Amino acid sequence: MFPRPIQQSSTGVQWLYAVALPIALFLWLFPLLGVALTSLRPAADLAQGNYFGMPTGIAWENYVYIFTETPIGQYMLNSMWVTIPTVIGAVGLSLMTGFALAVYGFRGSILVFFMFVAGNFVPFQILMVPVRDMTLQLGMYDTWYGLALFHIAFQTGFCTLFMRNFIKALPFELIEAARVEGVKEWRIFVYIVLPLMRPAIAALSVLVFTFIWNDFFWATVLTQGVDSQPITAGLSSLNGQWIAQWHLVSAGSILAALPPVAMFFLMQKHFIAGLTLGAVK
Amino acid sequence: MAEAAVVPVRKASRWNQRTLAPWLFLAPGLFMFIVYVIWPIAESITLSFYDWDGLYNAEGQFTGTYVGLGNYSELMTDPAFETSLWNNLKWLVLYMLALPIGLFIAIFLNQTVTGIRLYKSLFFFPFVISQVVVGLIFAWFYAPGFGPVYLLIEWMTGQGIAILADPDLATYGVIAAGLWPQIAYVMILYLTGLNNVAPDQIEAARLDGAKGWRMLWYVVLPQLRPATFIAVIVTVIGALRSFDLVSIMTAGNPWGETRVLSYYMYEKALGEYGFRMGYGAAIAVVLFAIMMVFISGFIWKMWRDEKER
Numbered sequence: 001m002f003p004r005p006i007q008q009s010s011t012g013v014q015w016l017y018a019v020a021l022p023i024a025l026f027l028w029l030f031p032l033l034g035v036a037l038t039s040l041r042p043a044a045d046l047a048q049g050n051y052f053g054m055p056t057g058i059a060w061e062n063y064v065y066i067f068t069e070t071p072i073g074q075y076m077l078n079s080m081w082v083t084i085p086t087v088i089g090a091v092g093l094s095l096m097t098g099f100a101l102a103v104y105g106f107r108g109s110i111l112v113f114f115m116f117v118a119g120n121f122v123p124f125q126i127l128m129v130p131v132r133d134m135t136l137q138l139g140m141y142d143t144w145y146g147l148a149l150f151h152i153a154f155q156t157g158f159c160t161l162f163m164r165n166f167i168k169a170l171p172f173e174l175i176e177a178a179r180v181e182g183v184k185e186w187r188i189f190v191y192i193v194l195p196l197m198r199p200a201i202a203a204l205s206v207l208v209f210t211f212i213w214n215d216f217f218w219a220t221v222l223t224q225g226v227d228s229q230p231i232t233a234g235l236s237s238l239n240g241q242w243i244a245q246w247h248l249v250s251a252g253s254i255l256a257a258l259p260p261v262a263m264f265f266l267m268q269k270h271f272i273a274g275l276t277l278g279a280v281k
Numbered sequence: 282m283a284e285a286a287v288v289p290v291r292k293a294s295r296w297n298q299r300t301l302a303p304w305l306f307l308a309p310g311l312f313m314f315i316v317y318v319i320w321p322i323a324e325s326i327t328l329s330f331y332d333w334d335g336l337y338n339a340e341g342q343f344t345g346t347y348v349g350l351g352n353y354s355e356l357m358t359d360p361a362f363e364t365s366l367w368n369n370l371k372w373l374v375l376y377m378l379a380l381p382i383g384l385f386i387a388i389f390l391n392q393t394v395t396g397i398r399l400y401k402s403l404f405f406f407p408f409v410i411s412q413v414v415v416g417l418i419f420a421w422f423y424a425p426g427f428g429p430v431y432l433l434i435e436w437m438t439g440q441g442i443a444i445l446a447d448p449d450l451a452t453y454g455v456i457a458a459g460l461w462p463q464i465a466y467v468m469i470l471y472l473t474g475l476n477n478v479a480p481d482q483i484e485a486a487r488l489d490g491a492k493g494w495r496m497l498w499y500v501v502l503p504q505l506r507p508a509t510f511i512a513v514i515v516t517v518i519g520a521l522r523s524f525d526l527v528s529i530m531t532a533g534n535p536w537g538e539t540r541v542l543s544y545y546m547y548e549k550a551l552g553e554y555g556f557r558m559g560y561g562a563a564i565a566v567v568l569f570a571i572m573m574v575f576i577s578g579f580i581w582k583m584w585r586d587e588k589e590r
Contacts, residue, residue: 003392006392118576119319132551236529264402
């Protein structure tokens with residue numbers, strides 16, 4: 001193990017480590033802590049310049065305010081409407097593409113695979129004008145499904161990379177055996193491969209959820225109004241209205257951050273497996 | 282028995298099934314990907330040779346005019362483009378700091394004391410939250426008069442600096458905000474990598490008297506190469522995709538000094554300065570070309586790995 005386990009060091013070093021850990025964490029998360037505290041700070045404190053001292057009270061009313069006086073609830077809902085269909089769509093499509101690319105060594109399969117991989121890394125701006133134009137032409141501009149359809153297509157690239165590598169690592173004998181038995185290809189997919197894909201599905205679901213929830217660029221390009229804007233774009237426009245009202249900005253930020261954070265905490269293992277692309281096993 | 286007659290027929294149909302099946306499985310995903318990703322790339326490249334305001338005439342026809350390399354030659358003399366390009370370079374270079382820092386934190390956390398798992402996940406937090414939120418947090422931290430960073434600088438030097446309003450410093454302020462989540466990402470890659478470092482090699486090196494930096498450099502780092510490779514790729518892509526933070530924290534200001542290609546493209550094509558789709562597309566093509574260098578490297582490496590299998 002590297003570095004040398006701390007248990008093998010002197011007690012002094014062990015103590016030092018035990019103290020350094022929480023201090024390092026505190027410093028690392030200081031920005032988040034600051035925001036979390038500010039989101040509960042009464043507006044009066046900020047007005048008096050009390051930004052970091054003891055708050056005069058806990059102001060849950062900041063949260064009440066943003067829920068009742070701003071469309072933040074609607075934004076959160078819009079985000080859900082975009083995110084959940086995208087997760088289902090991208091994972092569903094990539095299960096099939098990943099299966100096709102992993103199991104059948106057909107001619108050109110590697111090219112198709114590399115196309116998915118390369119497409120996944122292109123800058124969004126090269127897609128922006130045509131995708132926006134197409135979405136407008138199809139009458140899907142400023143709708144959740146217009147945004148979700150794009151996300152499904154784009155995320156399929158990344159998901160295919162992951163699914164294909166995952167299926168490649170499964171024991172191929174299983175599929176061979178089924179073929180010898182005369183099982184049809186789609187039944188092999190449904191009854192043999194799919195049940196083994198649970199960890200991959202979980203990993204990609206949390207990952208795609210986080211990516212899409214946090215997406216800002218496409219939200220600004222493909223949506224406009226309160227009725228369809230997701231939370232990231234919504235927060236940005238609210239920020240424009242709440243000039244220097246940092247208690248509100250903070251409360252909004254915490255709300256926007258909450259779902260992916262919760263998702264990460266619930267499915268940590270899967271999340272990390274997904275992030276490492278399965279490449280750093 | 283009838284079976285003997287059936288077998289050859291079934292064989293043929295099985296063969297057909299196996300040639301057709303992959304394409305049927307591919308069809309929906311491939312269709313979506315081509316429509317929304319591959320085709321738009323080609324369209325953007327074409328568009329970069331046109332002057333177009335994004336509108337169609339009453340008959341629904343495209344109203345752009347062909348200008349050849351006009352957009353590109355305009356780019357050559359556009360000072361804002363030059364600033365953006367330089368800033369992209371700053372992003373790229375400084376983002377690479379995420380690698381050593383991420384590795385350092387990973388090594389720091391790679392212990393087995395009680396509660397370490399929780400520590401690891403909390404350290405990873407910045408990556409999970411939206412860049413919009415990260416941008417808002419840092420904008421507040423830099424805020425003149427009361428932001429903690431401002432106060433810290435004031436306390437140390439006696440003179441506070443409004444980082445995001447300073448044309449020389451603003452870009453670095455934005456990059457620092459971007460590094461926070463990026464370091465967390467690199468850290469998690471290295472933590473996973475460290476987990477898989479062969480313990481016997483470490484022990485053998487230890488017996489040979491290797492420790493500290495030498496151990497890290499000659500024994501550990503070579504084993505971390507897969508993690509380093511992915512970390513470089515995601516960091517380069519993260520640096521070149523920097524749109525959210527610029528948009529949230531500075532909107533390209535002060536005086537366009539924090540623009541990067543991705544943001545400048547958006548400004549030109551959809552921003553308040555009017556809809557210059559062709560010019561925007563040309564900027565996007567330049568960014569795409571830069572990105573392609575790294576993408577090709579990644580694909581090439583993957584291809585080599587594929588062949589080794």
